[in-house]
Amino acid sequence: MTRAYNFSAGPAMLPEPVMRKAADEFLDWNQTGMSVMEMSHRSKEYMQVAHQMEADLREVMEIPDNYKVLFIHGGASLQFAGIPLNLTQPGDTVDYFNTGVWSTKAIKEASRYVNVNVVAEGDGNNPTAIPARSEWNFSPDAKYIHLCANETITGLEFQEDDLEAVFAQGKPVIADMSSNIMCRPIDVSKYALIYAGAQKNIGPAGLAIVIVREDLLGQARETTPTLLNWQTYADNESMFNTPATFAWYLAGLVFAWLKEIGGVKEIAKINQAKARKLYEFIDASEFYSNSIVPHNRSWMNVTFTLKNSELDGQFLEGSKSAGLLSLKGHKAFGGMRASIYNAMPEAGVDALIEFMREFAAKHA
DSSP states (O other): OOOOEEOOSSSOOOOHHHHHHHHHHSSOSTTSSSOGGGSOTTSHHHHHHHHHHHHHHHHHHTOOTTEEEEEEESTGGGHHHHHHHHHOOTTOEEEEEEOSHHHHHHHHHHTTTSEEEEEEEOSSSSOSSOOOGGGOOOOTTOSOEEEESEETTTTEEOOHHHHHHHHTTOSOEEEEOTTTTTSSOOOGGGOSEEEEESTTTTSSTTEEEEEEEGGGTTOOOTTSOGGGOHHHHHHTTTOSSOOOHHHHHHHHHHHHHHHHTTHHHHHHHHHHHHHHHHHHHHHHOSSEEOOSOGGGBOSSEEEEEESSGGGHHHHHHHHHHTTEEOOBOOTTTOSEEEEOOTTSOHHHHHHHHHHHHHHHHHHO
């Protein structure tokens, strides 16, 4: 069987060694005679899976001891409400960057519970640049600063120098890292909270990871639902109710795989090489173009348009026939999008570039 290169923005491809190991263990995990998804989440065997998963995540991300790692249902979007409910009281003010669709969704949900000050807002519904720092307008009394580290739809990413300017405000910084978590090393200790949906760099959809500094726990509003209160998860090893056991298991295999290939530092070299190669090809082409300001281009989601949009259908049909899947851009942005998460090998990017080169030559 030949596996295709899946460029989907999420759910995204998983590392092939992870998929093969999961397949081998599917009917009989560790000689227990049952699948890991059939086990009681409170059994000794499953707790072994859960504890190892968290230990491996802490190792690959170098998470400090004074941070709790919570595994929560509902994807990252559930935390759009969970964050203000856990960290604010009615009437409080918070700061949010609006850099695209996911930022907008987070702002809309937070606005139901708290006063939201938009620090900076890019042009239009799908900005192509992080606004200049001279345009940033922070609130002096904001309880926290929230940003989406990587806008998946457009491929717009905060880079290190902009992040340092955010940290310099001295406020708790919260980052949605759903589409760029573990793509490169970060200093977790600079953040008050990091959260991410699993379906891009972690594992299957439905699971979210919340990495939260311990001093921020225990501040939830009295009206916060039990299963939105982070303290509930911290007090019960994220097992107050039955967790997404198979998603936890697969995430654990991904963390173990990442360790085996050299960790986040090693995958960062690969990711940077993949992104550089694809952007350089697009920039050198007269047939394809990328609209994101180069400094803010994402390592994980590379968007591009064809010179003639009438050829989009042929491009997608041809790429699918070539085993290059899910390249259609989001309906809110159009064009094409190649999501090149950790699991995408460099050979997949090479194959995409070769197809793009041949397609352009044929239709120039």
